[in-house]
Amino acid sequence: MATTKLGFVVQRPPYRSENPKLALTHAIASQSVEVYLEDGDIVTCDIAFVGDGVLNCLKDQKAADHYGLTSTETQVKMALLLDINVLICKEDLDRFGLSEDDIVIDAEEFGADIEAKVVPYAEIAAMMEESKHLLFF
């Protein structure tokens, strides 16, 4: 039985590129691959938002109004619904003058059981060390 740990690191802001959405889509999709693996083998994944990437977690995004697209806010909530470990860098939130009140922490309205975690960068660095594969977006 083997566990493959994936780490997704999102550094870009929402809207100016598709990168953050791709990170979230790939992280979410990774949770379905175990049906194709050997018995007992699983894939776990963490997704971390750092630098400008923390802006993907802002509440009340208007992507649907302006672009007709699902917002990254909604995709972060979907990741929580699928029990993906969502880490948000505290230092970068502070740099933007943002607090936990400004960002997505839970997705209770969709029935998610877990919450996003605002953590010091050191914790994100530790996650990166532990991951077998790291993907930067």
Add this chain to the structure above:
Amino acid sequence: MADLKSQTPTQTLDVLGRVCPFPLVLTKKTIEKAEAGTLLKVLCDAPASAEDTIPKYCEKNNYPYELIKIEDKGYWEIYIKKS
């Protein structure tokens, strides 16, 4: 396949309108939380999930299942027994 359709489901999971991989992962999550013996009825309109990943998941875990396509409504009913 087991004759599960004729039994009363313990629980129903509606994932209509959800695209792959949500139906699979939400089904998995619901089954993991359910008690042994639970009969879960999943309503799903994502073809890849209904015809591929959810059946594969059941087979890997030895959960008896029954897949019924409701042609006129365009979705599948999937009955899964948590053994």
